[in-house]
Amino acid sequence: MKKIYSLALLLGLTFSSCNDNFLDITPIDRYSDAIVWTDEALVTAFVNNIYEGQKWGFHTVMLSSLCDESMEVWSWESQPVVQSELSPSYQGILAPNFWIMTFQNITWNSLYKNIRACNMFLENVKKYELQGEAIERLHGEVLYLRGYFYYWLLIQWGGVPLIDKTFTPEDELKVSRNTFKETVDFIVKDLDDAASLLPLSGDKARATKGAALALKSRVLLYAASDLYVSQSQWAVGYEHPELVGYVDGDQRERWENAKKAAKDVIDLGIYHLYGEGQQWATPDEAVANYVNIFLCHNSDEDIMLQYYDLVNHNSDDFQLPRVGLFNSPNGFHGWGGNTPTGQLVDSYEMSDGTKFSWSNPAQAIHPYENRDPRFYACILYDGAHWRERPDDTVDADPDGIVQTGFYQQADGSYTAGLDTRQGPIEDWNGTYTGYYMRKFLDPSVNHQYDKQLFPWRQIRYAEVLLNYAEACLELGEEEEARKYINMIRKRAGMPDIPSTETGKELMDHYRNERKIELAYEQHRYFDIRRWMIAPEVIQPAQGIDIRYPYGSQDPVYSVIEVQERKWNNKAYFLPIYLDEINKNDLLIQNPGY
Incomplete structure (x- = not known):
C-alpha cells in the first residue's frame, strides 16, 4: 500500500483552533479541515497513514526472541523480558522510548496516537456528512484499525481506557481503565461493525470483511483462554482482577463464541x-511449498497483508525490508538476529510424526535427517545448504553450506566454522544456539546489500483453522478439531495425528502443531501466557555444540545452555509505564508491579 500524501503534511490536520472563525481562514501551510474532509482523495490519504501504524513483524528483534522460540543475538536488549525483570520505569526492549519498539508501533503511546487518528476520522465523517461507497469502505477500514490497535493494547496490558473521541483542551484528560470484559466487547463491536461495511474481498493490504472476522476470531480465542479466569492463582491479592480477566460469566460460552467466530471465516x-x-x-x-507461502506477494491463504515499499521511504531507512540482513547467518554477512532455540528446533517432529528426542540414539546421531518438512523451511542448521556466499567469502565455501560446528585439527585444537561466533566473518553477529532462522528469507537475495519486499502476513488462514481447532478441543469436540489440525499437517507433508490421542495428549499435540506452523509469526509470545505454560517453557535457552573429530565427517552433538531465563507471574502482562501513571492518577497498575 503506497501513501498518497506525506505524513508530515497530514499531521497538520490534527491541529485545530478554539476560534470559531478559524475555518474562515485559508491556511497557506496545510490543508484546512473543511478541505480535507470534503475531498475523497485527502480522506483516503488520511486513512492510508493510519494503516502505517500497524505492527510490523520484520525487525531486528522479533517477538519470538521474547519467548521460547528464538534468542536475540544481541541478548542484552531482550534480557529484561526473558528474565521477567520488567518494571514500570525500566522495560528494556519494551520501553516506550526504546528505538526498536518505536518502529514496531506497539507502545502504549503509539497505539493511542493511532486510535486518536481513527476517532478523528469517525468524527469528521459524521460532522461533514460524508457519503458514498468509497467512504463507507473507509469507514469500515478505520473501525477495523481501531479494533486492531485496541487488540494490541488488550493483549499487552489487559483492560485499558476506552477512548472513542478526540480530546480537546477543555476535556478531562484523566481517564480510568475499563475492565478486561469491556475492552474485549469494544473490540468485538468495532470488528463486527467493520465487517458489515467492508467488501468480502479486495486489496489484502486493506481491511476486508474476512480480515475483520479473522481478527475477531483471534480476540475471542485469546479472551476465552485460562489466563483470564485464573487471576486468583497468578495475581494473588490483586484488588482489581476485573482489569486483567473475567470475574463472572461462562468460560464455555466464550469458547463457543470463539469457535463460531473462526467458523464464520471458514464459511x-x-x-x-x-x-x-x-x-x-x-x-x-512440501518444503518448497511452505517456503513459498512467505515468498509470494499474495495467495488464497492470505487474509491481511502489510506491504512495505521503497517509493515512500528512505532507501537507507533502518527498517522493514531488511529481514534477511537482520537474520541470515553471519558467515553470509548477516546479523543472525533471532536465532532458533534448541527448544524450538527439538519441537519439530520426525517425518513419520513421532517426537524427536536427543535420548533416542538413532535420532541423536543424525538429528537433522527425516524431520517435518517445515523444519527445513524454517531452520538453518549445521550442514544445511543456504545460498552462494558473498564474493569475499565464497572461496572458503563454494557450496554455501551453513557451518556452525568446530573442526578438530591434528594438534587437537579446533577451527571454528564460518557461521560461528568464533569464525572469521563478523563473529560479533554469530549464533549462540548453533542455528539460524530460515523462514521468510529469500535465498535469491544477497541480503548484505539488497532488500526483499515480500509482505508481512498480519493474518493468514492457517491461524484461523488452528483457532477453530483449539476452540473445538476446549469444548470436547475432538474429532472435529482433529479434522482441521490434519488439514494443516497434510499441507505440510506430515501424517495425521494418531486417532488414539485424546484429552491432554491431543491438546499438547495441538499446541505443538500451532507452535510449529506459526513459528516466528507473533503468536507464541501470547500463546504461552494465555495457556499459562510460560512457567514451564521459559527456561534457560538451549543450543547445540557441534564438534567434528579430526579426520571425521560425523560430528558429535552436545546440548548446551546459552542464555539464562526465568519466569515471574507478573510477566503475564506488561506494566503500565511510570510516566503514564504519573500523568494520570486514575490508572491502576497491573499485578506485581
Missing part, C-alpha cells in the same frame, strides 16, 4: 491453504 469460502490438496511426491516439494 466465507474464499480462503484456502497454500498448496491445499496437493500430493507431495517428495518431502522437498
Whole structure:
C-alpha cells in the first residue's frame, strides 16, 4: 500500500483552533479541515497513514526472541523480558522510548496516537456528512484499525481506557481503565461493525470483511483462554482482577463464541491453504511449498497483508525490508538476529510424526535427517545448504553450506566454522544456539546489500483453522478439531495425528502443531501466557555444540545452555509505564508491579 500524501503534511490536520472563525481562514501551510474532509482523495490519504501504524513483524528483534522460540543475538536488549525483570520505569526492549519498539508501533503511546487518528476520522465523517461507497469502505477500514490497535493494547496490558473521541483542551484528560470484559466487547463491536461495511474481498493490504472476522476470531480465542479466569492463582491479592480477566460469566460460552467466530471465516469460502490438496511426491516439494507461502506477494491463504515499499521511504531507512540482513547467518554477512532455540528446533517432529528426542540414539546421531518438512523451511542448521556466499567469502565455501560446528585439527585444537561466533566473518553477529532462522528469507537475495519486499502476513488462514481447532478441543469436540489440525499437517507433508490421542495428549499435540506452523509469526509470545505454560517453557535457552573429530565427517552433538531465563507471574502482562501513571492518577497498575 503506497501513501498518497506525506505524513508530515497530514499531521497538520490534527491541529485545530478554539476560534470559531478559524475555518474562515485559508491556511497557506496545510490543508484546512473543511478541505480535507470534503475531498475523497485527502480522506483516503488520511486513512492510508493510519494503516502505517500497524505492527510490523520484520525487525531486528522479533517477538519470538521474547519467548521460547528464538534468542536475540544481541541478548542484552531482550534480557529484561526473558528474565521477567520488567518494571514500570525500566522495560528494556519494551520501553516506550526504546528505538526498536518505536518502529514496531506497539507502545502504549503509539497505539493511542493511532486510535486518536481513527476517532478523528469517525468524527469528521459524521460532522461533514460524508457519503458514498468509497467512504463507507473507509469507514469500515478505520473501525477495523481501531479494533486492531485496541487488540494490541488488550493483549499487552489487559483492560485499558476506552477512548472513542478526540480530546480537546477543555476535556478531562484523566481517564480510568475499563475492565478486561469491556475492552474485549469494544473490540468485538468495532470488528463486527467493520465487517458489515467492508467488501468480502479486495486489496489484502486493506481491511476486508474476512480480515475483520479473522481478527475477531483471534480476540475471542485469546479472551476465552485460562489466563483470564485464573487471576486468583497468578495475581494473588490483586484488588482489581476485573482489569486483567473475567470475574463472572461462562468460560464455555466464550469458547463457543470463539469457535463460531473462526467458523464464520471458514464459511466465507474464499480462503484456502497454500498448496491445499496437493500430493507431495517428495518431502522437498512440501518444503518448497511452505517456503513459498512467505515468498509470494499474495495467495488464497492470505487474509491481511502489510506491504512495505521503497517509493515512500528512505532507501537507507533502518527498517522493514531488511529481514534477511537482520537474520541470515553471519558467515553470509548477516546479523543472525533471532536465532532458533534448541527448544524450538527439538519441537519439530520426525517425518513419520513421532517426537524427536536427543535420548533416542538413532535420532541423536543424525538429528537433522527425516524431520517435518517445515523444519527445513524454517531452520538453518549445521550442514544445511543456504545460498552462494558473498564474493569475499565464497572461496572458503563454494557450496554455501551453513557451518556452525568446530573442526578438530591434528594438534587437537579446533577451527571454528564460518557461521560461528568464533569464525572469521563478523563473529560479533554469530549464533549462540548453533542455528539460524530460515523462514521468510529469500535465498535469491544477497541480503548484505539488497532488500526483499515480500509482505508481512498480519493474518493468514492457517491461524484461523488452528483457532477453530483449539476452540473445538476446549469444548470436547475432538474429532472435529482433529479434522482441521490434519488439514494443516497434510499441507505440510506430515501424517495425521494418531486417532488414539485424546484429552491432554491431543491438546499438547495441538499446541505443538500451532507452535510449529506459526513459528516466528507473533503468536507464541501470547500463546504461552494465555495457556499459562510460560512457567514451564521459559527456561534457560538451549543450543547445540557441534564438534567434528579430526579426520571425521560425523560430528558429535552436545546440548548446551546459552542464555539464562526465568519466569515471574507478573510477566503475564506488561506494566503500565511510570510516566503514564504519573500523568494520570486514575490508572491502576497491573499485578506485581
